[in-house]
Amino acid sequence: MTRLELIKQEMAREGIDAIYLTSAENHRYACLFNNPDGQVLITKNASYVFADFRYIEAAKREAAEGFEVVMPTKPEREYLPEYCAKNEVKTLGFEEDNMTYRHYSALKEALAGVEMVPAAKVMNARRITKTADEVEKIVAAQRIAERALEELLGRIKYDMTEKEVAAELEYLMKRGGAENISFETIAVSGSNSSSPHGVPRNVKLERGFLTLDFGATVDGYHSDMTRTVVIGKATEDMKKLYNTVLKAQTSVIDVITEGASNFEMDKIARDIIDSTEYKGCFGHSLGHGVGLLIHELPNMSPKSPADLKLHAGEIVTVEPGIYVEGKYGCRIEDMVHIVPGGAVDLTLAPKELIEL
Ligand SMILES: [Mn+2]
Numbered sequence: 001m002t003r004l005e006l007i008k009q010e011m012a013r014e015g016i017d018a019i020y021l022t023s024a025e026n027h028r029y030a031c032l033f034n035n036p037d038g039q040v041l042i043t044k045n046a047s048y049v050f051a052d053f054r055y056i057e058a059a060k061r062e063a064a065e066g067f068e069v070v071m072p073t074k075p076e077r078e079y080l081p082e083y084c085a086k087n088e089v090k091t092l093g094f095e096e097d098n099m100t101y102r103h104y105s106a107l108k109e110a111l112a113g114v115e116m117v118p119a120a121k122v123m124n125a126r127r128i129t130k131t132a133d134e135v136e137k138i139v140a141a142q143r144i145a146e147r148a149l150e151e152l153l154g155r156i157k158y159d160m161t162e163k164e165v166a167a168e169l170e171y172l173m174k175r176g177g178a179e180n181i182s183f184e185t186i187a188v189s190g191s192n193s194s195s196p197h198g199v200p201r202n203v204k205l206e207r208g209f210l211t212l213d214f215g216a217t218v219d220g221y222h223s224d225m226t227r228t229v230v231i232g233k234a235t236e237d238m239k240k241l242y243n244t245v246l247k248a249q250t251s252v253i254d255v256i257t258e259g260a261s262n263f264e265m266d267k268i269a270r271d272i273i274d275s276t277e278y279k280g281c282f283g284h285s286l287g288h289g290v291g292l293l294i295h296e297l298p299n300m301s302p303k304s305p306a307d308l309k310l311h312a313g314e315i316v317t318v319e320p321g322i323y324v325e326g327k328y329g330c331r332i333e334d335m336v337h338i339v340p341g342g343a344v345d346l347t348l349a350p351k352e353l354i355e356l
Contacts (some may be wrong), residue, residue, distance in 0.1 A: 003030065003126075004066045007042055010122045016093040018043040018084065019119055020107075023098035025292035026123045033062040040067070041080070050079075077110035084114050087320050093119025112267065128289060128297045129313035134221060134336060137291065138315060139346055141178065141223035142335060144216040146349045148172035149227060154210075156356050158231065162187045162200035165210070173216040182215030182222040183294050189231060194329040196284055196321055207232040209230035209242075209328045210356075215294065222294045224317050226333035226346050229354040241278065241322050242330055242353050248272040248320040249332045250351075256336055256343045258312045262304040269320040270302065278322045281329075287317040290335055314338045315346070 001009070007030060011019055021027050021040040028034045030042065031049050038059070046117045049067045051059040056071045072079045084092060092111065094104070096118035108116055112349050132139070152169050160168075166187040173181060188198035190206025198211075210231050213249055215223040228245075230238060248269040266286040274283040285301030298304075298314060310316070316338070321331030334347035 002064070002066065003032075004042065004047060004064065006126055007122065008044070010125050011042070011044075011093065011119075012077055014093065014117075014119060014122055016091045016117050016119055016122070017087040018091070019093035019122055020080070021095060021123070023095055023105070025220070026095060026098070026127075026266060029123065029127060029292055030064075031067050032064045033059050033355055034140065034220060039076070041083055043083075043089055046087055048083060054329075071114045077106055080107065081110050081112075081114070082334070084111060091115045091117050093117050093122055095120050095123070106271065124297055127291055129311065130291060130315055130337075131313075133206075134291065137218045137221035138223060138335070141182070141216040141218040141221055142225065142346050143227055143348075144173055144178045144218070145214060145223050146221045146347070147176050148216070149212065149214075149225075149349055153229065153356065156205075156210075156231075159204055161204055162186060162189055162192065163202050163204050165205065165212070166200040166214075169212065169214055173214070176216075177218075178216035179219065180217045182217055182224060186213035186226075190328060191326065193228070194323045194325055194330065196323055196331065205231050209238065209330050211297065211329065211331055211332065212326060213333065220292050221246075222290050222292070224290050224294060224333065224335055225349065226319055226331045227349060228330040228332060229356055231356055232355060233355055238328070238330075239353065240258065241324070241328075244273060244276050244278060245320055245322050245330050245332050246351060247268070248282070249318055249334070252318045252320075253334060253336060253343075253345055256310070256316075256338070258338050258341055258343070260310050261306070262298055262300040262308045262310060263302070263306055265300045265310070265318075266302055266304065269318075270340045273320060278324070281324055282320055283323060287319055287333075290315050290317060292356065312338055312340045 024036040166185040189210040193209040213226040287298040319333030323329035
């Protein structure tokens with residue numbers, strides 16, 4: 001089945017006649033063409049890619065089979081009701097997580113006689129399970145990130161700033177073929193490493209932990225990884241902390257599999273950390289899904305519902321960390337692909353403590 005057919009199947013399950021996609025990631029997922037300012041309308045019998053003059057040529061070239069590419073000459077409040085009427089749309093799904101109140105109100109007023117139905121789950125249900133070609137792109141992005149890290153480690157000098165390290169890593173990923181970076185690269189050293197999402201500073205690298213959290217994109221698909229290295233020599237305390245994070249991380253990776261409980265996976269890592277002197281220092285979730293967004297479903301966290309399980313086709317991060325306020329912190333993150341009866345670690349970068 002094509003993606004379009006799969007989306008239609010999900011629409012039928014939700015009982016909606018059509019879906020209107022307004023977020024860049026769902027637009028791209030549905031029609032394969034990337035237009036952050038475009039919209040996609042999928043109805044039972046016809047599907048449309050709406051693009052303005054800036055994108056129309058690329059849209060015609062790149063939109064997937066089954067879509068009619070349209071350059072509207074009227075405002076959305078006029079053309080959308082026409083396309084809905086033409087296709088006998090009575091119930092129109094929209095992305096409640098990706099629409100402003102202003103936009104929703106305007107559409108609701110324009111679409112008299114059409115019921116607008118929140119339908120984010122139609123796309124979420126599809127996107128959570130990755131197809132083979134999606135996995136390929138995520139792996140390609142991950143390989144670019146790993147090669148960049150390897151090269152970066154040979155280039156780090158004591159007099160570099162955190163910002164320089166982050167910029168270097170981003171440059172290496174782009175030079176290595178990345179379409180883009182996955183998110184603002186985190187390169188935080190010393191006392192700044194105690195913030196899980198710390199921002200690289202214009203200051204020279206502090207001795208001690210240097211946490212690097214970064215990723216590349218390929219065709220819109222993200223990779224996500226974290227490695228923590230040491231600038232200079234690691235103290236005994238730092239080694240103890242690092243090995244605790246590593247044990248928490250590998251203990252999950254050893255057992256994660258199709259059908260495992262998301263909550264339990266988080267608990268395995270959390271219990272290991274909380275049984276040590278670092279109790280309470282792992283203050284975020286174990287992991288998240290990765291795809292056209294850097295953070296998407298499913299999550300593995302203490303808040304995961306008890307009956308939620310991992311399914312084949314999902315790609316999740318496993319990223320425990322320990323953060324000692326005011327002192328330092330460390331995180332290790334791999335991406336794992338859940339497959340029938342098992343799981344494949346998509347991250348090949350080594351995890352033994354590296355001292356630079
Ligand atoms: Mn992550």
